[in-house]
Amino acid sequence: MSAPAPAVTAMSEAAAQAAITAACKTLFLPTIRTQATELAQAAARERLTHTAYLAEVLAVECDDRESRRRARRVKEAKFPRTKRLEDFDTTVMPDLPPATLAHLATGTWIDAGQPLVLLGDSGTGKSHLLIGLGTAAAEQGRRVRYITTAALVNELTEAADTNQLSRLIGRYARLDLLCLDELGYVSLDARGAELLFQIITEREERASIACATNAPFSEWGATFTDPRLAAAVVDRLTFNAHIINTGTASYRLRTTQEQRS
Incomplete structure (x- = not known):
């Protein structure tokens, strides 16, 4: 019936x-x-x-x-400013052809848990690419967080001092993509370097870290002080990674000059 x-x-x-x-x-x-x-x-x-x-x-x-x-998702990522991939001029960066950038924009490397390293001098577009790729990932529904290396270490140190470290590391571990800016800009003390290493190790081969640095890998010992720790960090952030060399010519300066001309 x-x-x-x-x-x-x-x-x-x-x-x-x-x-x-x-x-x-x-x-x-x-x-x-x-x-x-x-x-x-x-x-x-x-x-x-x-x-x-x-x-x-x-x-x-x-x-x-x-x-x-x-x-x-974009708001939760806490990007310091708006930067989009479509506004980036790839013609000034021979090591980043449009096809490569388009592939990175799909976020398949994030799904595979692969790292991304943007390596180049100050002003060469590293942060623009880092924020742009992070924004694209967030708009695709992924959990993303942007933070500078110094700010992350400070956050980890405060958490350790208040017995909240495990909870904080767990929160960062659940992100699909961690955008770590200004790696190598300042030297870290032994404790800060070890805390940062815990975050990197927690995400190894499981969840992606995209980092921007102005220091070649051979100089990371100055940031992490302990040569063995520096070598371990380089190993984890470069294994199966996408490494983009943004060069030495200032993208920021060129863009400013073009806008004024």
Whole structure:
């Protein structure tokens, strides 16, 4: 025996609008709440069936929810400024052809847990690429966090002093991508270097780290002080890694000059 058809209650336009508003609040559907009437009018003009109208309304809600999710992921990443890959001029960087950048933008290397090292002098576009790739990853739904090396070490040190280190390391371990900027800019004391090493080890071959550094690998001993620790860090951040040399010519200076000309 087939189930009875659902009952439909006749109601005025005002009552229907009130019912939609109340239901959308209960079901957390803000986009439908604000656009249902406008979409209904458009559906009437296009002579859509009730089913087609329902599909349109649900699609609008889903699209808006996805947009909000992407924006939330980007906000949670805590990027210091907005930088997008499409604004980066790859013609000034022979070691980064457009095809390579397009591949990196897909984020498949993140899914594979591979590291990325952006290596070059100050002003050569490392941070732009780091933030741009991180933003692309966040907009694809991945959990991303940007932080400078010095800030991360300070955060780890404070956590260790308050017996919160395991919790903090666990939080960083759950990220899909850790964007670590300014690696090698300042020397780390022994304790800070060891704490940073714990983060790197926790993510080894499992979750990606993208780092930007102005120091060649041979000089990382000056940052980590202990040569063995420096060698271990280099080994973990370069194994199966994408290494991009951004060169020595200042991308920042060139861009500024072009904008002024």
